[in-house]
Amino acid sequence: SESAHTITVQGAAAYTSTAQKKWGTASLYTEGTSCIYVAGSNNATDSNDYFNFGTRDYTIECWARSNTTGNNEEYIFSKWGSGVSQTDPYWVQFTRSNMSTGYNIQMPASVANHYIVTSTSFWSVNTWYWIAVAREGSTTSFWVDGTRVGTVTDSDAISTHANPYFTIGAGYSTSSGPSYVHQGYIDDFRVSSVARYSGASITVPTAALG
Numbered sequence: 001s002e003s004a005h006t007i008t009v010q011g012a013a014a015y016t017s018t019a020q021k022k023w024g025t026a027s028l029y030t031e032g033t034s035c036i037y038v039a040g041s042n043n044a045t046d047s048n049d050y051f052n053f054g055t056r057d058y059t060i061e062c063w064a065r066s067n068t069t070g071n072n073e074e075y076i077f078s079k080w081g082s083g084v085s086q087t088d089p090y091w092v093q094f095t096r097s098n099m100s101t102g103y104n105i106q107m108p109a110s111v112a113n114h115y116i117v118t119s120t121s122f123w124s125v126n127t128w129y130w131i132a133v134a135r136e137g138s139t140t141s142f143w144v145d146g147t148r149v150g151t152v153t154d155s156d157a158i159s160t161h162a163n164p165y166f167t168i169g170a171g172y173s174t175s176s177g178p179s180y181v182h183q184g185y186i187d188d189f190r191v192s193s194v195a196r197y198s199g200a201s202i203t204v205p206t207a208a209l210g
Contacts, residue, residue, distance in 0.1 A: 005050070006039040010170075010178055020185045022063040022128050023208040027187035028169065035170035035178045041079070051079060051166035051191070053135070053158040059196040061132035061209070062168075062189040066094055066125055066182065074182040076131065077189070079164050080171045090158060091171065092131060092142075093180065094123065128187075130204050136195035143197065146204040 009015075011034030021027040028036065041051045064076045078091035123129060123144075132143045138155035141148050164171070169186060170178040190209045 005041075007036050008039050010035050010037060010172060017185065020065060022065075022187040024187075027063075027065075027185045028189075029185050030169035030181055031183050032181060033178050035167050035172055035181060037165035037167040037172050039165075041166035050193070055155060055157050056193060057135050057137070057195040059132065059134040059190070059192040059194065060092075061130070061196075063128050063130050063187040064094070064182070064184070065128045065186075066123075066184040068125065068183040073180045074184075075167070075169070075171050075180045076182055076186065077166070077168050078171045078180075079166050080173075092133060094182070128185075132197055132202070134195045134197045136198055139198075141198070143202055146202050148200045148202075 011030075011032065015029055016026045017029035018026045019029070030036075038051060060077060062076065066074065073093050075091050075093045078093075080091050130143075130145055134141055138153050139151060140154060141151040143149065164173045167178075168189060170181040172178050188205070188209050
């Protein structure tokens with residue numbers, strides 16, 4: 001880790017599970033009203049908050065596995081909470097709409113509903129997917145299982161909002177608590193202050209991230 005951060009568990013249903021894991025012996029499991037968030041990541045000054053990226057390069061990546069078809073939206077990670085303006089935060093989510101399954105990503109989110117990609121491509125329940133998003137300069141890209149599925153050019157600052165926390169497994173704010181909770185597992189989550197990936201195709205990790 002480049003920097004140590006304190007993790008806060010929100011809700012009793014967020015715990016380490018040995019039932020499913022991509023690597024090692026366990027993964028994070030969330031459901032219902034549970035998630036985990038990074039303490040202090042609701043700081044409004046990007047120079048004081050690792051997760052308010054401003055105009056810097058970054059990479060966020062993890063393995064995710066949903067175990068239900070019952071939710072319309074579920075956030076894999078986010079810096080957003082119910083009732084928060086949508087001109088600041090960001091997220092990656094699995095979606096279900098009109099009996100289809102897909103995903104969307106709003107990142108950067110300087111303009112309301114500024115999505116890198118909104119896909120109706122099918123994804124399957126009880127299946128691990130590696131997802132990664134990276135910004136290099138003014139180009140932000142999103143990959144699923146090593147294939148770039150969306151890219152956008154935008155050099156705007158990302159998230160200087162003082163309310164939402166950087167959250168894994170949901171959206172979370174102090175005013176509303178967890179929302180759009182991921183029903184399933186997340187493993188090998190990494191946030192970097194550099195752009196680790198570029199190009200239309202990247203190598204899917206075959207071992208735990210360093």
